[in-house]
Amino acid sequence: xxxxxxxxxxxxxxxxxxxxxxxxxxxxxxxxxxxxxxxxxxxxxxxxxxxxxxxxxxxxxxxxxxxxxxxxxxxxxxxxxxxxxxxxxxxxxxxxxxxxxxxxxxxxxxxxxxxxxxxxxxxxxxxxxxxxxxxxxxxxxxxxxxxxxxxxxxxxxxxxxxxxxxxxxxxxxxxxxxxxxxxxxxxxxxxxxxxxxxxxxxxxxxxxxxxxxxxxxxxxxxxxxxxxxxxxxxxxxxxxxxxxxxxxxxxxxxxxxxxxxxxxxxxxxxxxxxxxxxxxxxxxxxxxxxxxxxxxxxxxxxxxxxxxxxxxxxxxxxxxxxxxxxxxxxxxxxxxxxxxxxxxxxxxxxxxxxxxxxxxxxxxxxxxxxxxxxxxxxxxxxxxxxxxxxxxxxxxxxxxxxxxxxxxxxxxxxxxxxxxxxxxxxxxxxxxxxxxxxxxxxxxx
Ligand SMILES: NCCC[C@H](NC(=O)CCC(=O)O)C(=O)O
Numbered sequence: 001x002x003x004x005x006x007x008x009x010x011x012x013x014x015x016x017x018x019x020x021x022x023x024x025x026x027x028x029x030x031x032x033x034x035x036x037x038x039x040x041x042x043x044x045x046x047x048x049x050x051x052x053x054x055x056x057x058x059x060x061x062x063x064x065x066x067x068x069x070x071x072x073x074x075x076x077x078x079x080x081x082x083x084x085x086x087x088x089x090x091x092x093x094x095x096x097x098x099x100x101x102x103x104x105x106x107x108x109x110x111x112x113x114x115x116x117x118x119x120x121x122x123x124x125x126x127x128x129x130x131x132x133x134x135x136x137x138x139x140x141x142x143x144x145x146x147x148x149x150x151x152x153x154x155x156x157x158x159x160x161x162x163x164x165x166x167x168x169x170x171x172x173x174x175x176x177x178x179x180x181x182x183x184x185x186x187x188x189x190x191x192x193x194x195x196x197x198x199x200x201x202x203x204x205x206x207x208x209x210x211x212x213x214x215x216x217x218x219x220x221x222x223x224x225x226x227x228x229x230x231x232x233x234x235x236x237x238x239x240x241x242x243x244x245x246x247x248x249x250x251x252x253x254x255x256x257x258x259x260x261x262x263x264x265x266x267x268x269x270x271x272x273x274x275x276x277x278x279x280x281x282x283x284x285x286x287x288x289x290x291x292x293x294x295x296x297x298x299x300x301x302x303x304x305x306x307x308x309x310x311x312x313x314x315x316x317x318x319x320x321x322x323x324x325x326x327x328x329x330x331x332x333x334x335x336x337x338x339x340x341x342x343x344x345x346x347x348x349x350x351x352x353x354x355x356x357x358x359x360x361x362x363x364x365x366x367x368x369x370x371x372x373x374x375x376x377x378x379x380x381x382x383x384x385x386x387x388x389x390x391x392x393x394x395x396x397x398x399x400x401x402x403x404x405x406x407x408x409x410x411x412x413x414x415x416x417x418x419x420x421x422x423x424x425x426x427x428x429x430x431x432x433x434x435x436x437x438x439x440x441x442x443x444x445x
Contacts, residue, residue, distance in 0.1 A: 184283025
């Protein structure tokens with residue numbers, strides 16, 4: 001049986017905007033209230049998907065959540081017609097309206113944790129949608145995201161869908177952004193690295209910014225996915241870098257097959273962590289642990305450039321390419337670091353820069369925008385085929401975005417009830433293009 005990795009990218013929704021909602025995420029805070037361009041954001045995302053597809057990599061599409069989240073606004077006491085709900089929220093609690101309008105489901109690395117069938121006890125692929133408890137605008141994603149994942153991975157012989165963990169700070173879970181899998185090759189059992197920001201039973205934690213993933217959440221996921229304990233490591237992120245804006249592990253480390261690239265300050269008690277990884281990795285092909293020194297790239301520059309939020313992909317022709325945000329070409333020294341990395345003795349031999357500025361300004365780089373799923377050919381054949389990107393779907397989605405999306409969205413625009421109508425019309429059409437069924441609450445009334 002042959003296995004591959006499939007990237008499922010989150011399609012940017014029609015209400016992409018900059019609302020400064022993510023305390024601890026430097027870009028989100030810095031760009032609060034900037035005017036956003038949802039059309040450009042969605043087209044930049046589609047361009048990334050298409051470029052990866054053209055490299056010969058299977059590429060999937062995940063539909064966005066519907067926004068505004070009227071059910072949440074109604075649960076918060078805003079009542080009447082949809083327009084009245086919005087008008088009332090604008091006047092009395094604009095912060096809740098902003099949370100309910102966020103297009104944050106685009107960052108699919110936070111949609112779920114996925115364990116491939118070659119790692120699990122029952123030989124099935126396991127999926128747990130992330131509860132994203134730490135931020136209100138993200139915690140409200142879990143319900144619809146679970147429905148969308150069920151509509152994409154819709155074959156019970158192959159895919160097991162778990163419910164999100166309980167919405168409680170002890171089980172804060174941010175999905176695959178804090179999970180890396182090191183393996184000899186995609187089809188071999190891998191070493192699962194779960195990186196957490198905080199163990200609720202320990203005093204080692206960040207002091208300024210929140211730790212969004214707990215050890216307790218990671219342990220629960222490893223348990224329910226049936227991962228072998230000897231092939232599962234729980235690693236603590238360095239609390240000092242969380243306090244410098246590294247809110248997820250994928251802002252400071254990236255792994256693919258037998259390569260793990262991480263910053264010198266990524267982990268708490270890093271020398272022991274490296275030892276543990278070496279001791280547990282079982283692949284026959286050598287493991288490449290590449291530690292980036294602070295002297296080469298500072299934490300501030302890692303956060304600014306999002307170097308570690310690149311995608312590291314295995315090319316069908318052999319070797320690996322790093323798909324980096326174009327900000328890496330602006331921050332001093334990062335482009336030079338990447339070009340030296342490609343020349344050094346490791347499987348990485350190419351870097352491709354992409355413009356994802358609209359998402360980057362909210363703290364989401366190439367890796368944030370995709371959910372990685374390692375699958376066998378059989379499993380891939382069982383995925384909803386309408387969600388797999390080919391030239392025709394790409395063109396259809398570009399036309400769909402061009403037809404429905406605004407090219408300017410400011411905070412004041414969220415008060416306009418026609419934005420709600422436009423979004424629902426667009427997403428209703430999208431759910432038909434992707435053959436998802438009625439995944440959106442507005443389709444169920
Ligand atoms: N993996 C990248 C996630 C980025 C995301 N940003 C945001 O939600 C910003 C939204 C805003 O501020 O409008 C987050 O922090 O979870």
